[in-house]
Amino acid sequence: MRRFALIAVPYIWLLALFLVPFLIVFKISLSDIALARPPYMPQFSWADGVWDFLSQLDLENFTFLASDDLYWKAYLSSLKIALTSTVITLFVAYPIAYGMARAPQEWRPTLMMLVILPFWTSFLIRVYSWMGILSNEGFLNQFLLGIGAISEPLTILNTNSAVYIGIVYTYLPFMILPIYAALDRLDASLIEAAEDLGCSRLQAFWLVTIPLSKNGIIAGSFLVFIPALGEFVIPSLLGGSGTLMIGKVLWEEFFNNRDWPVASAVAVVLLLILIIPIVLFQRNQQKQSEEES
Amino acid sequence: MPASVFAPWNDPSEKPLIRFRNVTKRFGDFTAIDDLSLDIFEREFFALLGPSGCGKTTMMRMLAGFESPSDGSIELAGQDIVSVPPNKRAVNMMFQSYALFPHLTIWDNIAFGLRRDKRPKLDIADRVEEMLKLTRLEKFARRKPHQISGGQRQRVALARSLAKAPKLLLLDEPLGALDKKLRQDTQFELMDIQEKTGTTFVIVTHDQEEAMTVASRVAVMDEGRLIQVATPDAIYEAPNSVYVADFIGDVNIIAGIASSTGPGRYKIAWREDQAPFVAMSDKPFSEGAECYLAIRPEKVQISAQKPDEAANTVQGTVLDIAYLGNISTYIVELANGTQIKAQIANTRRISNRSFTWEDTVWLSWSDTAGILLDG
Ligand SMILES: Nc1ncnc2c1ncn2[C@@H]1O[C@H](COP(=O)(O)OP(=O)(O)O)[C@@H](O)[C@H]1O
Ligand SMILES: [Mg+2]
Numbered sequence: 173m174r175r176f177a178l179i180a181v182p183y184i185w186l187l188a189l190f191l192v193p194f195l196i197v198f199k200i201s202l203s204d205i206a207l208a209r210p211p212y213m214p215q216f217s218w219a220d221g222v223w224d225f226l227s228q229l230d231l232e233n234f235t236f237l238a239s240d241d242l243y244w245k246a247y248l249s250s251l252k253i254a255l256t257s258t259v260i261t262l263f264v265a266y267p268i269a270y271g272m273a274r275a276p277q278e279w280r281p282t283l284m285m286l287v288i289l290p291f292w293t294s295f296l297i298r299v300y301s302w303m304g305i306l307s308n309e310g311f312l313n314q315f316l317l318g319i320g321a322i323s324e325p326l327t328i329l330n331t332n333s334a335v336y337i338g339i340v341y342t343y344l345p346f347m348i349l350p351i352y353a354a355l356d357r358l359d360a361s362l363i364e365a366a367e368d369l370g371c372s373r374l375q376a377f378w379l380v381t382i383p384l385s386k387n388g389i390i391a392g393s394f395l396v397f398i399p400a401l402g403e404f405v406i407p408s409l410l411g412g413s414g415t416l417m418i419g420k421v422l423w424e425e426f427f428n429n430r431d432w433p434v435a436s437a438v439a440v441v442l443l444l445i446l447i448i449p450i451v452l453f454q455r456n457q458q459k460q461s462e463e464e465s
Numbered sequence: 466m467p468a469s470v471f472a473p474w475n476d477p478s479e480k481p482l483i484r485f486r487n488v489t490k491r492f493g494d495f496t497a498i499d500d501l502s503l504d505i506f507e508r509e510f511f512a513l514l515g516p517s518g519c520g521k522t523t524m525m526r527m528l529a530g531f532e533s534p535s536d537g538s539i540e541l542a543g544q545d546i547v548s549v550p551p552n553k554r555a556v557n558m559m560f561q562s563y564a565l566f567p568h569l570t571i572w573d574n575i576a577f578g579l580r581r582d583k584r585p586k587l588d589i590a591d592r593v594e595e596m597l598k599l600t601r602l603e604k605f606a607r608r609k610p611h612q613i614s615g616g617q618r619q620r621v622a623l624a625r626s627l628a629k630a631p632k633l634l635l636l637d638e639p640l641g642a643l644d645k646k647l648r649q650d651t652q653f654e655l656m657d658i659q660e661k662t663g664t665t666f667v668i669v670t671h672d673q674e675e676a677m678t679v680a681s682r683v684a685v686m687d688e689g690r691l692i693q694v695a696t697p698d699a700i701y702e703a704p705n706s707v708y709v710a711d712f713i714g715d716v717n718i719i720a721g722i723a724s725s726t727g728p729g730r731y732k733i734a735w736r737e738d739q740a741p742f743v744a745m746s747d748k749p750f751s752e753g754a755e756c757y758l759a760i761r762p763e764k765v766q767i768s769a770q771k772p773d774e775a776a777n778t779v780q781g782t783v784l785d786i787a788y789l790g791n792i793s794t795y796i797v798e799l800a801n802g803t804q805i806k807a808q809i810a811n812t813r814r815i816s817n818r819s820f821t822w823e824d825t826v827w828l829s830w831s832d833t834a835g836i837l838l839d840g
Contacts, residue, residue, distance in 0.1 A: 359562065359564065361562050362564050362566060364529075364531055364560070364564065365558075365564035365566070366566075366577070367531075367552050368530075368556075368558050368626075369552075369557065369577050369578030369581060369625070370581030370582060371552055372552055383568045384567070384568055463611070
């Protein structure tokens with residue numbers, strides 16, 4: 173009985189906080205828009221019965237998503253932005269994680285602290301402060317103008333570049349930590365063995381360090397890619413009118429158009445897209461824990 | 466010495482393969498290797514022996530190129546190698562931790578070094594198969610290191626370090642993880658491989674028996690210095706110090722005062738109420754010098770009656786008997802409390818042995834059985 177209760181806890185959690193909300197959203201996505209409160213119909217009532225209720229649901233909103241190219245363009249553009257920023261984050265994070273893993277033992281807690289420190293400030297405030305840095309009169313432009321590197325201020329804010337900067341900045345710790353964990357476990361004598369067997373430093377890095385941190389790279393990439401795909405705050409604060417991301421579309425459908433059924437359909441499709449990388453991520457984690465045991 | 470005996474260290478015309486010249490290695494203000502000079506010759510099986518932390522691994526790492534000496538020079542085949550990086554040295558090392566690549570199969574682990582040389586694929590395959598056969602690992606070629614046993618892993622590490630046919634192979638406590646039986650088998654295997662391949666081996670061990678078994682010469686180290694470098698039998702029979710005598714095998718050490726009684730012959734006064742011991746020594750001792758008489762337990766006879774012609778005799782009672790199967794060690798306490806160990810082969814069944822606890826016995830040894838040391 174106690175064992176059953178123990179197993180039941182995570183399932184109840186999942187049921188209450190994921191499955192039930194998802195079913196509600198899914199139901200709304202199958203409904204029609206209505207000028208009512210809540211702004212969709214049908215509403216379930218015991219009087220009309222289950223069949224009557226179910227027969228009013230349809231896939232209209234999903235066919236609408238397919239017919240209007242705004243949506244699939246937004247999905248594609250989100251994928252592209254999420255993928256690109258994941259790759260950039262990887263290239264920024266790897267050297268940092270590598271440096272941390274090679275730092276003297278007594279420095280490592282401090283370095284780790286520095287990586288996590290930004291989380292102590294609200295995410296929203298940090299994104300807002302990037303507006304102050306990147307705007308035409310912002311710190312970056314003032315600095316570059318000041319040292320004479322540029323004569324005209326650069327337009328960064330409200331472009332895709334600002335979105336990339338924002339995503340890379342925000343999700344960097346999620347990439348650094350798993351890679352650091354992998355590199356930290358890496359036995360230094362393996363690198364020496366590789367060198368002993370004729371590898372240059374660079375070859376040893378490619379043939380030993382990279383393959384042995386592969387799991388960290390994969391884990392970090394998913395941890396960045398998955399939230400970046402549905403990101404809303406960063407594109408709406410830092411991006412411009414040309415920045416098309418599905419999170420932003422979702423927001424506009426819900427709050428500007430008050431079209432809950434279409435917005436829900438967008439969310440359901442986004443979730444379906446995310447399921448693939450999430451499953452792959454789970455596989456990677458499982459494989460890793462099997463290898464370690 | 467006959468020409469057939471392998472002893473290049475006695476031949477002044479022989480060029481050493483490795484030459485440490487006044488090598489010092491400091492880590493911060495800690496001196497790990499202290500002004501050490503050493504020659505190791507081609508085809509030698511050279512053992513570094515010493516307690517943990519005496520600098521054995523540091524010596525190996527300097528040979529492999531992972532550490533450079535703070536002072537002095539290291540030559541390999543007449544060339545100063547201090548500035549040569551590890552990947553450019555014709556030296557391979559078998560790591561204390563094996564350092565097998567966990568993401569590669571056994572086959573790929575062994576092929577790793579060969580691939581770096583850009584050899585033809587077929588050559589690599591041939592060489593790997595040869596190594597697998599030599600170390601009897603054919604069946605495990607496709608497994609990953611975590612799928613085989615500790616003993617097998619150790620053989621993979623050996624195969625990998627041998628694959629490139631290095632001039633010099635460094636083995637850092639290669640057999641530490643094995644149980645005794647497997648260790649002995651592997652020791653003979655190592656000697657066999659060394660003979661077959663003609664590679665020069667330097668082996669680190671803290672197991673003196675292992676060093677005695679495999680090595681052509683043994684270097685006993687302590688605190689970053691070489692205490693004695695000699696053949697295993699010389700180290701055992703003629704240690705140059707109490708430290709070496711004590712480190713290698715079992716030994717009785719009796720402190721006393723030397724006085725000469727003839728050419729190369731000394732009397733050692735060790736107790737006022739006992740007759741002095743006599744011992745021959747090539748090493749001269751001045752009159753009244755402090756000295757130590759070292760006698761191996763197997764060179765001490767034990768008998769019920771006082772033997773007539775023995776040079777040294779002393780009486781005591783049997784305090785303890787350690788039965789080791791083929792031999793027994795008797796610990797005999799003398800009247801003044803000194804304990805002396807004597808070892809006898811168990812030629813009779815245990816129930817028929819001549820002495821037992823509390824028996825009064827006579828210990829005796831000849832004047833050449835012990836060795837006289839000055840510290
Ligand atoms: N990289 C290092 N930094 C500081 N001290 C070291 C380092 N490597 C070895 N030492 C010290 O040098 C001494 C000799 O070490 P080592 O050669 O590993 O001994 P062992 O004979 O047990 O193999 C030890 O006291 C060790 O603590
Ligand atoms: Mg060591």
